[in-house]
Amino acid sequence: MSPKDQGRVKIPEIALPQYAVEIDGLTKKYAPRGKMPAKLALDNVSLAIPRGSFFGLLGPNGAGKSTMINILAGLVNKSSGAARVWGFDSVEHQRQARAAIGVVPQELNLDPFFTPYELMEVQAGLYGVPKRERRTDEILSALGLADKAHAYARSLSGGMRRRLLVAKAMVHSPPVLVLDEPTAGVDIELRRQLWVYVKGLNAAGTTVLLTTHYLEEAEALCDRIAIIDRGKLVAHDETKSLLSKMDSKILTVTLDRGLVSVPEALEPFAPTLTDERRLVFQYKPSVTTVGEILAGLQTAHLGVVDISTEEADLEDIFLRLTSADAGAE
Numbered sequence: 001m002s003p004k005d006q007g008r009v010k011i012p013e014i015a016l017p018q019y020a021v022e023i024d025g026l027t028k029k030y031a032p033r034g035k036m037p038a039k040l041a042l043d044n045v046s047l048a049i050p051r052g053s054f055f056g057l058l059g060p061n062g063a064g065k066s067t068m069i070n071i072l073a074g075l076v077n078k079s080s081g082a083a084r085v086w087g088f089d090s091v092e093h094q095r096q097a098r099a100a101i102g103v104v105p106q107e108l109n110l111d112p113f114f115t116p117y118e119l120m121e122v123q124a125g126l127y128g129v130p131k132r133e134r135r136t137d138e139i140l141s142a143l144g145l146a147d148k149a150h151a152y153a154r155s156l157s158g159g160m161r162r163r164l165l166v167a168k169a170m171v172h173s174p175p176v177l178v179l180d181e182p183t184a185g186v187d188i189e190l191r192r193q194l195w196v197y198v199k200g201l202n203a204a205g206t207t208v209l210l211t212t213h214y215l216e217e218a219e220a221l222c223d224r225i226a227i228i229d230r231g232k233l234v235a236h237d238e239t240k241s242l243l244s245k246m247d248s249k250i251l252t253v254t255l256d257r258g259l260v261s262v263p264e265a266l267e268p269f270a271p272t273l274t275d276e277r278r279l280v281f282q283y284k285p286s287v288t289t290v291g292e293i294l295a296g297l298q299t300a301h302l303g304v305v306d307i308s309t310e311e312a313d314l315e316d317i318f319l320r321l322t323s324a325d326a327g328a329e
Helices: 065-072 094-099 116-126 136-142 158-169 188-203 215-221 239-244 264-269 290-299 314-322
Strands: 019-030 039-050 054-058 080-085 101-104 176-180 207-211 224-229 232-238 249-255 272-275 278-283 304-311
Touching (some): 019 207, 039 207, 039 224, 054 215, 065 080, 065 101, 065 207, 116 158, 207 215, 215 314, 224 239, 224 314, 232 239, 239 314, 264 290
Parallel strands (some): 054 207, 101 176
Antiparallel strands (some): 249 278, 272 278
8 A cells, every 4th residue: 555545544345335325223312402301303213225216315304304414424422333334334434434425415514715626635544545546626516616716615605515515516526415404595596406416427337325304306216215303214115115105196187167166077086177177186096097087077977188198296295294283094
């Protein structure tokens, strides 16, 4: 090993793991502090994130998402259970586990007196990346920060600072990238640019773990989703499978004439007459088919001018699983 490479934490050349992140019975209980009682932040959570996936970790504020991420990153000590990153135990092989992960935190924790270029170089130095292997200019350019490379960080907009956090997390080319609310406060164009870059990383093999409150983003980007609430894992499945379990659709029909009330032939479907020419049917596909509703419309001698359907989305599932009375269902 050359003197330049000494101190660098390298990921050993081993067979690629099946799972980028493995969590087994992970529990974290914070001790009481002052007037604050003890808090169980994670309660026996087990989760496996396949290598190469774009994984969404969702949950309301205080659900335990950040605690889980901080344990993976080596910033918080677990109470019990196990956590592995790229096959390395977060405690027994802490240096290798940390080298395998890059974390973009929620907080905009940047030194205002450094430029983006300087911050990237310092971060690369902390990870022991040799100068000949550094990709500072490449990463800054990919994230649209090339023209701000030598401006003080304090002069950057909030969106640019958040993109700089993503850049810092990528300096050591980690196989696992964690994005903790990366688009909070970022405008639409910058958000689009960020996702283009991150999707490119994922396509090239980087495993992405995303937490976000923009549920439409998670639904569009993630191939698998887990939902955590009150420290417990309440759902974990492929995105399409999770959505299909909601078993709820909405059918809106615009009629060729006005109605005063719902015809008798349609009463079994309990539609809502939103205006004199529009009927809205909310139904379970496992119980009722569209064909049956259309047959009812024909029996009532109603002509259809327009028809549209709407399926349950991730927000519906999220609200159902994390509502105050979800545990009582």
